Structures are given as structure tokens and as C-alpha cells.
Amino acid sequence: MPISGTYAPSPSARAAKQVELYESSGGTKGTTLGGRPVVILTTVGAKTGKVRKTPLMRVEHDGAYAAVASLGGAPKHPVWYYNVRADSDVELQDGPEKHEYVAREVTGDEKAIWWERCVAAYPPYADYQARTERQIPVFVLERV
Numbered sequence: 001m002p003i004s005g006t007y008a009p010s011p012s013a014r015a016a017k018q019v020e021l022y023e024s025s026g027g028t029k030g031t032t033l034g035g036r037p038v039v040i041l042t043t044v045g046a047k048t049g050k051v052r053k054t055p056l057m058r059v060e061h062d063g064a065y066a067a068v069a070s071l072g073g074a075p076k077h078p079v080w081y082y083n084v085r086a087d088s089d090v091e092l093q094d095g096p097e098k099h100e101y102v103a104r105e106v107t108g109d110e111k112a113i114w115w116e117r118c119v120a121a122y123p124p125y126a127d128y129q130a131r132t133e134r135q136i137p138v139f140v141l142e143r144v
């Protein structure tokens, strides 16, 4: 079921601007960070029910994606993490393609396999994990 409702742009100007450019260009502009590909995750706000859109680094394997709640290695999870925990039905736009996914948080061996893929796609993730006690959560998104 596609996500619908009132879109609330991120208060992070950088993120909101990147979403705006990404979407208004049909996924042809604003699609990288530091030369690495970026995707847009759409979630439903756990408290407000508003539509939230979050740029994330692109980590893809066999049609599934990882969503890494790194927040640059901050001590706290990003807020969007709680949205996905509350409602696993999400959307992800990768360039011009946008589809519906079900997200599940991975742990143990499965997380270790995906974490390698995440770091291969975006090496700074390893630095983020090294700088915080917090275990950076990883969701795997599988196509509906």
C-alpha cells in the first residue's frame, strides 16, 4: 500500500534540499554524496503519522537494500529509526525507480554480512561505528 499523507520536510536543511532536488529531477539530480550513490527512504512518522523522507547511502544486494541508522556515529539513533520500527512498510527511491518495501532490523550473522556490504558501499560507516558505543542499526528492505 503506497504511503500517503502530509509530507513533513526534514528540519535538516541539507536533507530536505537533497530530497527536493532528487524528487523534482525524477531521481537524476541530488543522487550522490561525496560521489557515492544516495537513495531516499520514505517512512510514516511514528508519532505524527506524517510522511517523512530521508536521504541514505545506497546499499543494494540482489534487489534488497540496507538502511543504516548511522547518524554519523552520534550517540543516539536518528529519529527515522523509530518510524521504521513502528511501521515496517516503507518506500525507497533509487534514482528514477521508487518501490514499496518491508523493512526488518537485522542482527547477528545476518547483520555482519550486511554490515560488510554497507561499509563496502560507504567506508565512513566503519568510522561511525568506531566512534560510538551505540550499535548502529541496519534494516534490510525487501521488495513488496
Ligand SMILES: C[C@H](OP(=O)(O)OC[C@@H](O)[C@@H](O)[C@@H](O)Cn1c2nc(=O)[nH]c(=O)c-2cc2ccc(O)cc21)C(=O)N[C@@H](CCC(=O)N[C@@H](CCC(=O)O)C(=O)O)C(=O)O
Pocket (backbone or CB within 6 Å): 009, 010, 011, 012, 014, 015, 018, 033, 038, 044, 045, 046, 047, 048, 049, 050, 052, 054, 055, 056, 057, 068, 069, 070, 071, 072, 077, 078, 079, 080, 081, 082, 083
Ligand atoms: C532531523 C531529524 O532527522 P532524523 O530522522 O533524525 O534523521 C537524521 C539523519 O539520519 C537524516 O538527516 C539523514 O538524511 C542523514 N543522512 C544519513 N543518515 C543516516 O543515518 N544514514 C545514512 O546513510 C545517511 C546518508 C545521507 C546521505 C545524504 C544526506 O543528505 C543525508 C544522509 C528529523 O527529521 N527530525 C524531525 C522529526 C522526524 C520524525 O520522523 N518524527 C517522527 C517521530 C518519531 C519519534 O520520535 O518516535 C514523527 O513524525 O512522528 C523533527 O525534529 O521534527
